[in-house]
Amino acid sequence: MLDASLKSQLQSYLERVTFPIELRASLDDSAKAGELHGLLQDIATLSDKITYVENAPEGQRKPSFTIQRAGTDIGVQFAGIPMGHEFTSLVLALLQVGGHPIKLEQDVIDHVRELDGDYRFEVYISLSCQNCPDVVQALNALSVINPRIQVVTIDGALFQDEVEKREIQSVPTVYLNGELFGQGRSSAEEILAKLDTGAAEREAEKINARAPYDLLVVGGGPAGAAAAIYAARKGIRTGVVAERFGGQVLDTLAIENFISVPHTEGPKFAAALEQHVREYDVDIINLQTATALKTAGNLHEVSLASGATLKARTVILATGARWREVNVPGEREYRNHGVAYCPHCDGPLFKGKRVSVIGGGNSGVEAAIDLAGVASEVTLLEFGDALRADQVLQDKLRSLPNVKVFVSAQTTEITGDGKKVNGLDYKDRVTGEQHHIELEGVFVQIGLMPNTEWLKGTLDLSRHGEIEVDARGQTSLPGVFAAGDVTTVPYKQIIIATGEGAKASLSAFDYLIRHSVETAVEETVAA
Template identity: 65%
Template sequence: MLDANIKTQLKAYLDKVTQPIEIVASVDSGDKSREVLSLLDDLKGLSPLISVQQRDDDDQRKPSFALNSPGKNIGIRFAGIPMGHEFTSLVLALLQVGGHPPKAEAEVIEQIRGIEGEFNFETYISLSCHNCPEVVQALNLMSAINPNIRHTMIDGSLFQDEVNERRIMAVPTIFLNGQEFGHGRMGVKEILNKIDTGAIAKEAQKLSEKAPYDVLIVGGGPAGASAAIYSARKGIRTGLVADRFGGQVMDTMAIENFISVKETDGPKLAASLEEHVKSYDVDIMNLQRAASLMPAASHDGLMEVRLESGAVLRSKSVIVSTGARWRKINVPGEQEYRGRGVAYCPHCDGPLFKGKSVAVIGGGNSGVEAAIDLAGIVKDVTLLEFNGELRADAVLQKKLFSLPNVTVITGAQTSEINGDGEKVNGITYTNRQTGESHRVDLAAVFIQIGLVPNTDWIKDTVALSKFGEIEVDAKGQTSVPGVFAAGDVTTVPFKQIIIAMGEGSKAALGAFEHLIRS
């Protein structure tokens, strides 16, 4: 199951295990069960502390396997074969069950230990989803620490009947005690805030008590990370508050144009950014969304950034780097069926529609790349483009038109995403030349029409362009003295990671110059 190179690397990790790991496999006579047993046999051969039992007479999902340690009650189970992006989740779970100290802050571990009640989590994933592992690893960690918390990772492609019955059309989808708990990427702190009543208020009070900053960066993407590093290197008190560190980069898979790095992916780059920022004296406040900005008006000259949690942060200067989000098409059915056939990430949700018909809206690079990726998974893809021709790079178009199960329709204006009340079952578009209306029966619609800047929270404070972007000068200065901006949230053209990083460093230097002059 595992090749020699992976076995060598994995054995080095398993050498850190200090207590026995009992693995109980629930299997049947199917091919996937044989694959699971092969994987577990490989694991058993890599450490004398790992034992494997198999059962075919229990009521667990098959194939699946549970991890435990003698005398303990650890509730970690993998339903499916945790390879692909989830292989790291398996390795971490083995280490945690095997007694290796978890990489989590002491106060987070104590908060997990203090949770009371019974929490049975189930997370539906796809092995190609780069957002899923964070959820799986967070819930596995919580299960390893607190016996009241149990978690099962479920590969949706292997348990299609459950996916259909529970109407799951996006991953990760999390259930708690049989009820839907949440969708999308979540970390430990975010999950704790949802189940630990009073945690948000306590955290807000702690944040409000922090001393004022010289520069406060709002946003943790490439621009924000770059701004934080440049600010901290100047020796000034630097804070960074972010809805999620990494920002839009976390939703990006292949990155092949980041100079000096031949190829990487979004989550890896985001992890490297965070590691770099943490090597400096930067106060990082993650999972906190900004609600408003009050420019300096009092005698102390401090600005106030109010967070949705109720916390208030104060600073002499502010750098806004809140990035952008997926643009919506704003037609009937889009909001109603979001997560039920309307999707924005083909890498994450594509495997849920294996063998079915889907549509992609958007003929730029992201839309064409999505159609190419999906064509290898689904029955067929219909790509709809508003303009008379595709806008993607020629090399991508050549690949697209070589695929036999892709239909391209240009000059198409989407008028409605159709559904049966529970899930998407079609899309209606208008031919812009003839005015005729057409409907295509399908199971999912992937929307890929670009980004919209995250400026709703600051639109009444700084000058914005007609597209909602923050207007900045050559130094990143906005219309408000002391407030700077950088990255995809601004009017700077060409929304690229490497450009955002340069703009972030420039805004930090501009903010520093403002501080020494004022």
Template identity: 65%
Template sequence: MLDDSLKTQLTAYLQNLRQPITLVASLDDSQGSRDMKALLEDVASTSDKVSLNLTGDDARRPSFAITRAAGDASVRFAGLPLGHEFTSLVLALLHVGGHPPRFEAELLDQVRALDGDYHFETYFSQSCQNCPDVVQALNTMSALNPRISHVAIDGALFQAEVEARQIMAVPTILLNGQPFGQGRMDLEQILTKLDTGAADRAAEKIRSKDAFDVLVIGGGPAGAAAAIYAARKGIRTGIAAERFGGQVLDTMAIENFISVSHTEGPKLVSGLEQHVKDYEVDIMNLQKAVGLVPARTPGGLVEVKLENGASLMSRSVILSTGARWRNVNVPGEAEYKNRGVAYCPHCDGPLYKGKRVAVIGGGNSGVEAAIDLAGIVAHVTLIEFDNQLRADAVLQRKLASLPNVAIVTSAMTSEIHGDGSKVIGLSYKDRVSEAVHRLDLDGVFVQIGLVPNTEWLKDSGVALTPRGEIEVDQRGETSIPGVFGAGDATTTPYKQIIIAMGEGAKASLSAFDYLIRLPTAETQAAA
């Protein structure tokens, strides 16, 4: 199951085990069980601290638990943890085996202190780049607190269970049998939901902070670059992000980041976060900005209000809040989000194996989604509002070569239909004949571009375009002195990662230039 290279790497990793662990497998006669047995035998062969027990009695088969002699850890995989989840397997082995997790001590203490019985179930797919963060966080919690257990379930392997529970997006998390969350969540986010006092403690901590020289709002590529450039100037720098990494976390393949032939969003974000942490930057994650108050006097402090009721003060501010997927805004979309309406074909595609789906959008994202889905589902209908596709020619040629894809242009999506629990179809109007057509479908993937995350700035005095983009000049300056903008939230053309990074660096340099040109206290007094 594992090649020699992986076995060699695993052998090196498992030298960090501090206590023996046992893999307890629950198998049947299926091919999946045979594959799992082969995988577990390979894992057990790499360390004398790992033993294999093939007499497990769990109802989900194939599955296996990772246990330790004390019986105070319960981490289980239902399905093969390969693809994006192989790292989750390695980390689970290490953490159950006593190797300390690489999280801040404060978070780990918070996990150990949780009072109550928590049984988590996470549905994942091997192609989901958002799932590992959730799986690894919950596995870590299970390894640290004996009253927490977790099972990671491969939705593609347990399709009957997925359909019975109406799981239509991954990752989907259940807690004690009830819905807990969907989409990417890290350890800090999970703890915030479980520990009701965490938000209040975070707000109080923020209130006690001194004013910053440069405060970056947003933790995507633009925000990270801005924070690094500011910190390198030796000035007091902070970064407040609703979700560090932003939309890049949801990006699968990145092949146009110069000098790196191929990477994936989560990997790039991990590098960004580590680079920011190399400097003295005050990182405030899970903090959503809801308002901005300009300085009352030239060179005064700008106030950024947060959702938790606290405020941050800074001599200059860089707005880099990025963008999010644009909604179609038709009846049925909001009602059936994550119940057949999806935005990540890489993550959720495996849940639609053998089914009929539609992709809305004929740009690069839409055509790439249709190509990916065509290899999984029974049939894909691509719906484009314009009279022609807008994707690169090479992608259009690939799409046209696929036998299970239909392309509909000059089509305006008018409604997404459901039966009360899931999507069952879609209606669109032919913009030429005005005839209305209905498709019977199991899923709809929306890929129609981005909308800037700037609603919170509408009453701030920051000039926005009719589309909501922050108006910036060639230096990244906004309409308010001391406030700068960078990245996908601004009027800068071409929403690309590499451009956002450059714009973040430029805005930071402009903010520094603004600060050093402010009159000193002595000059103000003399005036």
């Protein structure tokens, strides 16, 4: 199951296991069970602290296995074969159940231990989902810290009957004690906040107690990370407040155009960004959403959804962008119930089904090509009179037998049965004729829109909602700068965002120096 190179790497990791662990398998006669059997046997041969046993408790999914710390109730369970993006989750689970320290802040670990209650999580994932491992690894870590938290990770493609019964059409999807708990990426801190509703209020009190910063960066994507690093290197008091550190990069599958890095993946790149920022004296405030910006005297104030407020002498806005919506009836009603925005994550859930892709740019055509490998039929709809994707992608798309392409097609409604998507209506913009397509999934790929709703009326925005900036990253509000995909700077690329973040930070530092000198002169003259 594992090649020699992977075995060698895994064996070196397993040297960190300090407690004996058991791999308890629940198997049937399927081919997948045979693969799982081979994988677990391979792992067991790599460490004398790991034992493989076949144990099939009543009612346990097959094929599945539990990683159990011998003689204890500490363990995590996988229903499926955790390869692909989930192989890292498997390695971490082996290490953590085996006693290797969990990399969470001590106050988070203490908080998890203090949770009172029994929690049984079921996490539905796909092996091609780059967002799923974060949720799986967070929950597994919580379960090792507190055994009253039980977790089973379920490969939705392998347990299709469960997926259809629960009408799951987006991953990761998490159930807690049989009830829907959440969908999408979540960190350990986010999950903990949902389990303990008083945590948000306590965190807001801590945030309010913070002294004003010289520079506050709002946003934790590439632009925000670069801005924070450049500011910290200047020796000024720097803070970063972000809804999720990494931003849009977390939803990016492959990155192959960041100079000097031939290939990486979004979550890995985001983790490297955060690690780099943490090497400096930067105060990172994660899981907080900015709701308002105002100026009070010589300070700017950023209000947060939690009720807290942060103050700073200068601010860099780097809130990025998000997937643009079609804004037609049915889109929001059926989000995560047939309407999706990530073909890599959710595509495997539509195996053998009919899907549509809205958007004929590179992202839309790439999505259609990917989905053609799993779906029975793919229909691509482009509003314009021609596809906008690179010609090589168009050629590949048109070579696929199960793909249909319609241009001059205006999506007018996404239909459903009240629970999930069952079709899509579109209008031919040339003839005016209305059409209906029967399908099970709709993937929206029509670009990005800036996260600036909270800034309307505060500073100048373009007609597209982007923050207007000059060559130095300065906005229309003195002392407030902006960088990255949220601005009018063209070409939304990671490498451009990092450069713009660095430039905005240098501009903010220059502003601080000049503003301090001007203030000192004014005070001298007044005296």
